[in-house]
Amino acid sequence: MTAPRPNYRSADFLRAHIRQTMAFYDPVATDASGGQYHFFLDDGTVYDTRTRHLVSATRFVVTHAMLYRTTGEQRYQAGMLHALQFLRTAFLDPATGGYAWLIDWNEGRATVQDATRHCYGMAFVMLAYARAFEAGVPEARQWLAQAFDTAEQHFWQPPAGLYADEASPDWQLTGYRGQNANMHACEALISAFRATGERRYIERAEQLAQGICQRQAALSSPASAPAAEGWVWEHFHADWSVDWDYNRHDRSNIFRPWGYQIGHQTEWAKLLLQLDALLPADWHLPCAQRLFDAAVHRGWDAEHGGLYYGMAPDGSICDDGKYHWVQAESLAAAAVLAARTGDERYWQWYHRIWAYCWAHFVDHDHGAWFRILHRDNRNTTREKSNAGKVDYHNMGACYDVLGVVEGCE
Structure with a gap:
């Protein structure tokens, strides 16, 4: 039975929902030997106690900081x-400034399983x-500066004005280029400027936004993408030309799926206004x-x-699944657009998406959000959280909207 529909624009509701979502993880996620567990079934059972992923580790820092x-x-x-201590002791390689992508954590000891350097991470x-x-x-201000300098040294590509995506443990770049790492770098640098006031962060964020949302998006032309002119494509070659075939047969890849991601169009919309x-x-x-507007028109x-x-x-539609993060980022974007423009249709989208999530994604029995649903909204996996999820997107969306509605009250 669906819980009674709340007032989605209420600051009290948003604060409560962030807390209720975190209650799924806190305190059962905490591993006394280090960090948090990263893999949970729908009922909260930890199904992998040893595998730790850089994205989950960092996102636990973010969600706890928000709370x-x-x-x-x-x-x-x-x-x-x-979570911070674990990130710095289990993932960071002080000799290179790089962070492991995946580790095995056993009895207080980390064994690196994948040392690939990812700009996304x-x-x-x-x-x-x-x-x-x-x-x-x-101390985090210095750690932030060190991480930024490492990214600038090894991933920054001056001719493109964008970051490369992937390198070997000794920083040899691969040929893959992606928009997703640049989008999340933009997100991080917006936060870095908010936190520190250092202009280099916000200026780099603007450069990334221009590179992806203007120059790279222009490569989605009427000839190449008749239904997605000016949309943000995901995958590129080393010279930043479009790679239309990357992961064409792996359309549900967790970090690099094929196709235009509906949620990345709306996520960029949110970031552009936060940048603005x-x-x-x-x-x-x-x-x-x-x-x-184009994403919700084509993607709803x-x-x-x-x-x-x-x-x-x-x-x-090449993947008709419903993913939690797509809905979360889209409702946050709708709220930010509504507040900026005063256009009521964005609040209508905000309420439409929230009502859908409240009915289908919010787990009213065990807490947190389901990860992925079938097109008809059946839950097709028992995994509440796998690598990278930890409900960062939906808690973050509530946090972003909280800033909007508190400014309106």
Whole structure:
């Protein structure tokens, strides 16, 4: 039975929902020997106690920092510090400044399973340190600067004005280039500027946004992408030309799926307006509106509700699954657009997406959100959280909207 529908624009509701979501993880996620567990079934059972992923590790820092800043409760501060210590002792290689992608943690000892250097992972390292500094960890400012300098040294590509994506443990770049790492680096650098006031962070964030949302998006032309002109494609070659075939047969890849990601168009819309609030530019708002409007027009499932995952260049839906993060980022984008423009239709989208999530994604029995649903909204996996999830997107969406509605009250 679905719980009674709340007032989704209420600050009290948003604060409560963040707490209720974190209650799924806190305190059962804490591993006294180090960090947090990363893999949970729907009922909260930990199904893998040893595998630890860089993205989950960093996102636990972020979610605890959000809860601490929202509530002031010491237990969330303790969780943030526990997660920070684990990030720095289990994942960081002090000799190179790199962070392991995947480790095995057993009896207080880390064994690196995958030492590949990912810019996507470094983006979340920077975000974790920025949020920790905001939450009262003074050393995190230096850690943030070190992570930024490492990314600049090894991933930054001056001719493209964007970051490369992947390197070997000794920093030899592969030929893959992706928008996703740059999008999350933009997110991290916005937070870094908010936390520190250092202009180099926000200026780099603007450069990333221009590179992806203007130059790279222009490569989605009427000839190449008749249903997605000006949309953000995911995958590129080393020279930043479009790779239309990367993972074409792996459309549900957890970090690099094929197709236009509906949720990444709306996530960019949110980031562009957050960027605009700090470093205004005339192009931010019209681009944000165009990306959001096109994404919900093409991506909303009129029959079953919710936003699809992936769309092919011809407009056909290539992955009709419903993913939690797509809905979460889209409702946050809708709220930010509504507050910025005063256009009621964005609040209508906000309520439509929230009502869908409340009915289908929020687990009213065990807590947190389901990860992925079938098109008809059946839960097709018992995994509540696998690598990278930890409900970062939905808690973060509530946190972003909280900033919007508190400014409106």
